[in-house]
Every structure is written in C-alpha cells, then in structure tokens.
Amino acid sequence: xxxxxxxxxxxxxxxxxxxxxxxxxxxxxxxxxxxxxxxxxxxxxxxxxxxxxxxxxxxxxxxxxxxxxxxxxxxxxxxxxxxxxxxxxxxxxxxxxxxxxxxxxxxxxxxxxxxxxxxxxxxxxxxxxxxxxxxxxxxxxxxxxxxxxxxxxxxxxxxxxxxxxxxxxxxxxxxxxxxxxxxxxxxxxxxxxxxxxxxxxxxxxxxxxxxxxxxxxxxxxxxxxxxxxxxxxxxxxxxxxxxxxxxxxxxxxxxxxxxxxxxxxxxxxxxxxxxxxxxxxxxxxxxxxxxxxxxxxxxxxxxxxxxxxxxxxxxxxxxxxxxxxxxxxxxxxxxxxxxxxxxxx
Ligand code: KG4
Ligand code: ZN
Numbered sequence: 561x562x563x564x565x566x567x568x569x570x571x572x573x574x575x576x577x578x579x580x581x582x583x584x585x586x587x588x589x590x591x592x593x594x595x596x597x598x599x600x601x602x603x604x605x606x607x608x609x610x611x612x613x614x615x616x617x618x619x620x621x622x623x624x625x626x627x628x629x630x631x632x633x634x635x636x637x638x639x640x641x642x643x644x645x646x647x648x649x650x651x652x653x654x655x656x657x658x659x660x661x662x663x664x665x666x667x668x669x670x671x672x673x674x675x676x677x678x679x680x681x682x683x684x685x686x687x688x689x690x691x692x693x694x695x696x697x698x699x700x701x702x703x704x705x706x707x708x709x710x711x712x713x714x715x716x717x718x719x720x721x722x723x724x725x726x727x728x729x730x731x732x733x734x735x736x737x738x739x740x741x742x743x744x745x746x747x748x749x750x751x752x753x754x755x756x757x758x759x760x761x762x763x764x765x766x767x768x769x770x771x772x773x774x775x776x777x778x779x780x781x782x783x784x785x786x787x788x789x790x791x792x793x794x795x796x797x798x799x800x801x802x803x804x805x806x807x808x809x810x811x812x813x814x815x816x817x818x819x820x821x822x823x824x825x826x827x828x829x830x831x832x833x834x835x836x837x838x839x840x841x842x843x844x845x846x847x848x849x850x851x852x853x854x855x856x857x858x859x860x861x862x863x864x865x866x867x868x869x870x871x872x873x874x875x876x877x878x879x880x881x882x883x884x885x886x887x888x889x890x891x892x893x894x895x896x897x898x899x900x901x902x903x904x905x
Pocket of ligand 2: 674869
C-alpha cells in the first residue's frame, strides 16, 4: 500500500512515500541549527519551523517518487509521543489532506515506529529481514529509552524504561556540560574514539537492577569530573575531554547492552532490535552485535540514517495499521504528548 507519511514530533520535519517496508522517497528537514544556540529544542520554534516545511516536504516526496495523491492508499502521521505543538502541525496537515482526498489516515506511535526502522529497505537493497518473533527491542533516543518485547510489528509489551533522563538526553546534557555544544551524541562519539574509556571511574547506574534505566546520575558525575579535573581549560578535543567522553560513553553503552542482554535472556526473545537516535552510536552497535553473537540470536539494527527521526518508519508502521483499520485518524484525534507503546490508541 502506498502511504504518504509525516513526522513532526520533535525537531525534524520529515515526509516519506512508502510501500510497506519499501521506501520510495523520503525528505527530512532538521531544525538543529535553529535550536543549537539555546542548547536544546525550543518547542515554539519547533512548531513554527514544522509549519514552514511540512507541505513542501510532502510535495517533494510525491514528486521524487513520480506519484500523485490519486496513487496513494493512505496517510500516516505521528500522533505522539512528542511536543504537542509540533505534533499538531503534522496531524493538522494529515487531517486536512485526508478530508480533501477521502484517503484513510492513521495516527502512529513514534517510539513503536523507531523499532520498525531496521526492517525498512530501499529499491536496490536486499529484501528487508523477516524476523522470528518475539523480539527484544531497545529504543534509545533523545526523548525516550525503553526496552520492549515485540510480539509482532504491532504488538509491544514494555519490559523496562528510563526512570529519569533518556539515553540521548544523557549524551546531550553531558556534551553541554563539557562545552561541546548541541546535540551531543555524535560529538561525544567522535571524542570518545580518541579517549581511554577506563580513564575516569563512572559507575553503571542500575546495572543489575531489573530492566529499567536511570541516566541522570551519569551527567552529574560528568559535571563533577569536568570540574575536578579542570577540563574547562582544555583545548578542543584535548586528552582529558576525550577521556571523559570515552568514560561516559562506555558507562552508558555498558548499561544499555547489559539491559538488552537481560531482556533477551529473561524473555527468550528470538532476536534483538536496536533503534532510535542513540543506536547510531558505533560503540553501542558493536556491544549489541557482540552480545547477540554470544547469545546466538540475530541483531536487527537500523541503519544510521534511519536511527534518527524519519517519516519512513512512520509510513511502514502506518501501512500495517491501515491494513488492520487500527487507530484511524479522524478530525477529532488528539495529539498525545505521552503515549505508551502498549496501547493501540
Ligand atoms: O531518535 P532521535 O533522532 O530523536 C528523538 O526521538 O529523540 O534521537 C536524537 C538523539 C539525540 O539525543 C542525539 O544526541 C542522539 O540521538 N544521538 C546519538 C548519536 N547520534 C545521535 N547518541 C549517541 N551517539 C551517536 N552517534
Ligand atoms: Zn525519535
């Protein structure tokens, strides 16, 4: 089914044209440059920027794929979780388009959609993998960090979640504390590659303590070490900064890998899924690959471009929902700033 998909939950406006898991065209406009000077996403600026981009990106993907509205089978849009004003832009556009065209539309859970990103493919790729369920899925992003048991692509059970900061938030806040700017994930990874992960002692929060996470203590420890060791006097990419980045990253990765392993073992899941913005991190991907090899289960990791927010993952999950008539979008559908992956609507 050809689906026009829209994503506007945070600071990326995205549109895609998908046919099941096949991505025919996609476009993303990142707002990172607009938010950088504030050190984080400013909701009002995000909403305005989505408004300026959403229709342009929708036209772009139709044009790039050589399709017209009349070719579509449905519309999919992120309904939550996310920033309310940002979500409303994509949803209002989708509602208007659905009313004007008579196409069915569905509201998609952004966090669930991240977990489907490893199963997307482009023309010319090998066919997307058909996994054996259930799968243990780690979705780690700037806004969310959760472990799920995926009974199929539509049915999720929450195994654990962060009790405070998301993993990406820990990367972003630590980078900010270290004077490295925003967003922090990629810059920490770059510095960490030149540092010694054993240089600073950082404890692994809640390592053997169930499947929930806690990341807020990590940034406090980073702040203390940064101050104690006078790292504000270091040049860009100095030895101490690289060591601190490496030590922080190792702690965050160890916790995520240990919880994914515990989830696999406690559920007997047949494979692991790694998705969300933080899944672009090479150290996390390496750790997840190593543990899956050790346990003899396949790892399905989203390719880095699809780890970040995108509309293709919304299109794929949306097509499955449309086929089942799940969570139809009506003119009265509301944006859900919080939305458990377990609830279909
Ligand atoms: O999934 P995403 O694009 O947006 C949300 O839904 O939040 O994730 C963005 C998050 C940011 O916190 C960013 O710092 C983090 O993903 N991130 C990374 C890396 N690339 C992006 N974290 C660690 N290592 C990376 N290479
Ligand atoms: Zn996301």
